[in-house]
Amino acid sequence: MTLKAQFDHTNCAECPIRHRAVCAHCEKDELEELESIKYYRSFEAGQTVIWSGDPMNFVGSVVSGIASLTQTMEDGRTQMVGLLLPSDFVGRPGRENAPYDVVATTDLVMCCFRKKPFEELMVTTPHIAQRLLQMTLDELDAAREWMLVLGRKTAREKIASLLSIIARRDASLHSSGTVGPIVFDLPLTREAMADYLGLTLETVSRQISALKKDKVILLESKRHVTIPDMGRLMEEAGDDSDGGFLV
Amino acid sequence: MTLKAQFDHTNCAECPIRHRAVCAHCEKDELEELESIKYYRSFEAGQTVIWSGDPMNFVGSVVSGIASLTQTMEDGRTQMVGLLLPSDFVGRPGRENAPYDVVATTDLVMCCFRKKPFEELMVTTPHIAQRLLQMTLDELDAAREWMLVLGRKTAREKIASLLSIIARRDASLHSSGTVGPIVFDLPLTREAMADYLGLTLETVSRQISALKKDKVILLESKRHVTIPDMGRLMEEAGDDSDGGFLV
DNA sequence: CGTGCGATTGAGTGTTATCAAGGTGTGTGG
DNA sequence: CCACACACCTTGATAACACTCAATCGCACG
Numbered sequence: 001m002t003l004k005a006q007f008d009h010t011n012c013a014e015c016p017i018r019h020r021a022v023c024a025h026c027e028k029d030e031l032e033e034l035e036s037i038k039y040y041r042s043f044e045a046g047q048t049v050i051w052s053g054d055p056m057n058f059v060g061s062v063v064s065g066i067a068s069l070t071q072t073m074e075d076g077r078t079q080m081v082g083l084l085l086p087s088d089f090v091g092r093p094g095r096e097n098a099p100y101d102v103v104a105t106t107d108l109v110m111c112c113f114r115k116k117p118f119e120e121l122m123v124t125t126p127h128i129a130q131r132l133l134q135m136t137l138d139e140l141d142a143a144r145e146w147m148l149v150l151g152r153k154t155a156r157e158k159i160a161s162l163l164s165i166i167a168r169r170d171a172s173l174h175s176s177g178t179v180g181p182i183v184f185d186l187p188l189t190r191e192a193m194a195d196y197l198g199l200t201l202e203t204v205s206r207q208i209s210a211l212k213k214d215k216v217i218l219l220e221s222k223r224h225v226t227i228p229d230m231g232r233l234m235e236e237a238g239d240d241s242d243g244g245f246l247v
Numbered sequence: 248m249t250l251k252a253q254f255d256h257t258n259c260a261e262c263p264i265r266h267r268a269v270c271a272h273c274e275k276d277e278l279e280e281l282e283s284i285k286y287y288r289s290f291e292a293g294q295t296v297i298w299s300g301d302p303m304n305f306v307g308s309v310v311s312g313i314a315s316l317t318q319t320m321e322d323g324r325t326q327m328v329g330l331l332l333p334s335d336f337v338g339r340p341g342r343e344n345a346p347y348d349v350v351a352t353t354d355l356v357m358c359c360f361r362k363k364p365f366e367e368l369m370v371t372t373p374h375i376a377q378r379l380l381q382m383t384l385d386e387l388d389a390a391r392e393w394m395l396v397l398g399r400k401t402a403r404e405k406i407a408s409l410l411s412i413i414a415r416r417d418a419s420l421h422s423s424g425t426v427g428p429i430v431f432d433l434p435l436t437r438e439a440m441a442d443y444l445g446l447t448l449e450t451v452s453r454q455i456s457a458l459k460k461d462k463v464i465l466l467e468s469k470r471h472v473t474i475p476d477m478g479r480l481m482e483e484a485g486d487d488s489d490g491g492f493l494v
Numbered sequence: 495c496g497t498g499c500g501a502t503t504g505a506g507t508g509t510t511a512t513c514a515a516g517g518t519g520t521g522t523g524g
Numbered sequence: 525c526c527a528c529a530c531a532c533c534t535t536g537a538t539a540a541c542a543c544t545c546a547a548t549c550g551c552a553c554g
Contacts, residue, residue, distance in 0.1 A: 071395045073485055079398040081391035092384055099388065126373055133380045137339055140383060141346065143390035144328035148318045150397035151326040151445025155510065190533060198398025200511055205534055222518085222533065238320055402542065437501060450542055452502055469501065469550090 010040075015111070020087035021061040022135065025127040033125070037117040043067075043104035049090075050102040058112040059091030065108035066187050069100040070195060080196040082139070085169065089135055093119045106187055150198045153238055158197040159207040160236035163217065167227050182227040211236070258282075262358070267334035268308040269382065272374040280372070284364040290314075290351035296337075297349040305359040306338030312355035313434050316347040317442060327443040329386070332416065336382055340366045353434055397445045400485055405444040406454040407484035410464065414474050429474040458483070 012031050069082030170184040194201040211217045218226040259278050309331050316329030417431040441448040458464045465473040
C-alpha cells in the first residue's frame with residue numbers, strides 16, 4: 001500500500017523501466033496516451049497476481065520486484081515457466097483468460113493498463129507493437145535456453161545455470177567491472193528454484209551445498225551469494241566458459 | 248530439387264500456407280511486395296538448413312515438411328527447442344546469427360525472404376509485424392507447455408504428451424470427427440523424439456512399447472500409430488482429460 | 495546376400511526423488 | 525526478554541526411475 005502510493009502519481013518520464021519496458025520506443029505523445037490509461041498495483045511477496053484460468057482485464061509491466069509464471073498439474077506438481085523481472089510484460093493482447101498463475105515472488109509493483117484500451121492503442125501505435133514483438137522474441141529465446149537446462153542438464157549444472165543467470169542480470173544492473181567477484185542476494189527460495197529447474201527442493205539444497213564445498217560459490221547466509229570466479233561457474237553450468245557475458 | 252521446381256513459380260494466392268503463415272493478414276498489394284522478394288528452397292530429410300552461429304541472410308516460412316530447432320552442448324548433449332511445421336516462421340528480424348541449428352526432419356520446402364528487404368517491409372507493413380507477433384506469442388505458449396513436460400513429467404507422460412500433440416495437430420488438419428480412433432504417422436525418429444523430450448532413445452523405445460502393451464496406442468509399424476481413445480492418452484499425458492481438444 | 499540404419503530389449507548402474515528428522519533464523523505473544 | 529511457532533533450509537537413508545552399455549532384430553537398399 002505504501003509502495004502503491006509511492007508510484008501513484010509518477011510521471012512516465014521518471015519511470016525506472018521507461019527505456020526497457022513495452023513503452024520504450026514511444027514518443028512523447030504516445031506516452032501521454034499510455035499514461036492516461038495506466039494505474040499502479042502493488043502486491044506483497046507470496047500474493048497471487050492472477051490465477052490460471054481467470055479472466056484477465058489488464059496487461060502490464062513489472063516496475064519493481066519479481067514475479068513468477070507457474071503451471072500446476074492436477075496432482076500438484078508445479079513448473080515455473082517464466083521469471084518476470086522489472087520491465088517484463090505480463091499478459092497477452094487478445095487473450096481472455098490467464099494461462100498461468102502469476103505470483104509475486106518478492107514485493108511487487110506493476111504498471112497496469114486496462115486491456116481493451118491497450119489493445120486499441122496497439123493498433124494505432126506501431127511503436128508499442130514493435131517493442132512487444134522484440135520483447136516476446138527475447139522471452140522465446142530465454143524459454144528455449146531453459147528447455148536445454150530442463151531437458152539435458154544435471155542437477156548441479158541446473159543450479160550453476162540459474163546462479164549464472166541471476167549473477168549476469170545483477171552485474172548488468174549494478175557493478176561495472178568485467179572481472180572480480182560478483183555478489184548478490186538470491187531472490188528465490190529453494191522451493192522456487194526447484195520449481196524453476198524441475199528439481200526437488202532437497203536436491204537444490206544438496207547441490208548448493210556441494211557447489212559451496214567446492215568453492216564455486218561462497219555463502220555468507222543462505223541467500224547471500226558470492227561468485228569468486230564467473231568463468232568457473234559457467235564451466236559448471238555446462239556453457240561455453242567464455243563469450244557468454246554479453247549474450 | 249524436384250520439389251523446388253514444383254514451387255518455384257507458385258503464386259502466393261495458391262500457397263497452402265497462405266492463411267496461416269506470416270503473410271496471413273496481408274492484403275493483395277502487400278502480398279505482391281512479399282512475392283517480389285521471395286524464393287523457394289528445398290532440403291532433403293536430414294539436411295541442415297542453418298548451423299548455429301552462422302550468419303542468417305534470410306528468414307522464411309516452412310511450406311511443407313518438418314524442421315527442428317536444436318541446441319547442442321559442447322559434449323554432444325542435444326535438446327530440441329522447436330518443432331517447425333508448415334506455416335511456422337524461421338529467423339528473427341534484426342538478428343545477425345542463428346542461435347540454433349535448423350535441421351530438416353523430413354523433406355522440406357521453405358519460402359524464404361532475404362532478410363534486409365523483409366525487415367524493411369516489416370516497418371512499412373504492420374500486417375506482417377502483427378501476424379509475426381501473434382505467431383511468436385503462440386510459440387512462446389508452446390515453449391512454456393514444453394517446459395512443464397521437460398521439467399515435471401515422467402518418461403511415460405512425456406511420450407504420451409508428444410503423441411497427443413502430434414495427434415491433435417493431425418486431427419486439426421485431416422479428420423473432422425470429434426470422436427473415434429485417430430491414425431497418423433510419426434514424423435520423428437526415436438532419437439528425435441528423445442531429443443525433444445529430454446530422454447534417451449532407449450527410454451523412448453521402452454515407453455512406446457509399454458504404451459502399446461497397455462493398449463493406449465496401437466502400432467501397425469514402427470511409425471504408424473493408432474490412438475483408439477484420445478481421452479485415455481491425455482490421461483496418460485497427465486493433462487486434463489477433457490477440455491483440451493481445442494487448446 | 496551383406497550392409498547399415500533405426501529400433502528393441504536386457505542387465506546393471508547411478509542420479510535424483512522420496513521419506514524422515516533435525517537445524518536455523520525470525521517474528522510474535524506471554 | 526524468553527519461549528514458542530513457523531517458514532525455510534539442511535542432511536541422511538532408501539528406493540525408483542531413467543541412463544549406460546551391449547546385444548540383437550528387422551527392414552530397406554545396394
